[in-house]
Amino acid sequence: MTETTVNETASAGASGEKTVAERPTNVLIVGVGGQGVIMVSKVLATLAQAAGNQVKQSEVHGMAKRGGAVFSHVRFGRKVFSPTIPRGEADVLLALEWAEGLRWLPYLNRARGVFIADTQRIVPPFACRNRADGAPLGYSRETPKDILAKVRTGYALNATGIAESLGNRRAANTVLLGVLSTALDFAEKDWLKVIESFVPPKTVEVNRAAFLKGREWAERHADVGLDEDVDFSLPSPPAVEPKRPQVFIERAWCKSCDICVKMCPERCLELDEKNIARMKAPERCTGCRLCEYLCPDFAIRVLRLPAGDSQQEVRP
């Protein structure tokens, strides 16, 4: 058996499929930040190294929910060359947030990969792009059932809820480690030893319990991979009475400064042929009032009237 090269690993197709022993194990851990992605990957890397593997780990921690990414690649095996996992080659995808799991799904190997995700959802600002009253969220609508049908082995669990029931929601990452432990070949006591060496002394107990809970959950749900009774309906937008924003412009007071036109987030306004502010796209207006706040001449009044109310513009 000769040493594999990075290229071969990456291009191992149907003909050249390597045996488990020669191929590194690839674990991709993703989240939104602040949840312990790095802690999970450190535990795994340390554990794999202690078991005699060569380990490579690389990470990016930007702000995932602001469009950046928080992820960590852990690769271990007899010999590991590249520190990053090629697309479609992850043996395990571990997501600390639901939509992040879906975002990275293309990295999971569909034939042998294991998908593990917390079902908790942290809705990012850019899922709220439509700022109108009652607008639906732009967050993924796929349910755990939909996703688990697409992967070979999958676990979707409310890890945050489990951690919360143990008294510390921040131990959700350790619950997921418990699930991960059932997919990899290390002994339970070794996992616990490494976890205990990584967490703050005060939280050893809760992390230990979290790990065991996660492990036990995975064993219990080995066949379906999810709690059937979990309600995964997306939170509907807060029940507000739909308001119809209306913008009144006091033409006699407008001094054509252009502030409202340039500052309106929805680009609703324009200056007319006399350089007076005018509403050009009322259907886009969300009633945010920014134009009203910033007009130095008090020429703009934004009213959020009940949808049925048909107040007419009272000015010429």
Next chain:
Amino acid sequence: MNERADPQKLPRDGSFEIRDWLRLELMPHFMCPGCGHGIALRALLWALDELGIDKDKLAVVSGIGCSGRTAAYIDANTFHVTHGRPLAFATGLKLARPDLTVIVISGDGDSLAIGGNHFLHACRRNLDMTLILLNNEIYGMTGGQVSPTTTADRFTTTTPFGNNEPVFDACEVAKAAGATFVGREATLQTPNLKDLLKHAVAHHGFSMVEVISDCTEIYGRKNDLGNSPEMILAQKSGMRPEAYRNTVDQPFRPNPFRTGVLHRGDRQEYLDAYRARVQAVQAAKGGGK
């Protein structure tokens, strides 16, 4: 009164209606297009409205300048007094009528140059009133002379080759002189400015709020700072965490500024101290005869 502007005839949705607080017969106001002072005036009136201040119990005193002129548009008791002296006037007013809410609107020239002396002593005395210092870094009304807050290298009529003088940080000066509430906000963040002003007016003692405002017509033009929207947006680039000071070159306002409540002190308020002394003296004399 301008018939079209009758507030009674306006549709309402329960939100703040500035027309309730304006002398509508004087509108539109005299400020240039895009002048930040108008936005600051809105924030002030909005704050007073939310605080439920009674107009008859409100006294607004202002000095001379475009900033000072804003008081004239407020439908309440307003006093437009000598350049640099609104704090002195307001001190007398508050001592005579402690039941009034006293607000002073002033400019960087008005309060930090000609009125610098009164500024220091008002901070020191800690009498319960609120100073709103509209800082546009220039003497706007008189055509654009350099002021104590004009940023280095800026052009004004009196610094045709760029300003050489170091600036005053109004908030630091106020804090050092003893003001018990010091804050700063930019007109760009109108709701935040409104909230800051609410805290300042509610504070028992002397409050100073510096408002970063834009003189679009004179300062903006002379220094090629863009049109009104560009100027107000540029306020954002000046709001920098401490760490960036000295490292990031700001296009428009090279001095990064911090916003929000910057200082709260707990010295005794002037009138409280005064009353305590009166009582003590009367007690010593055997019952105030």
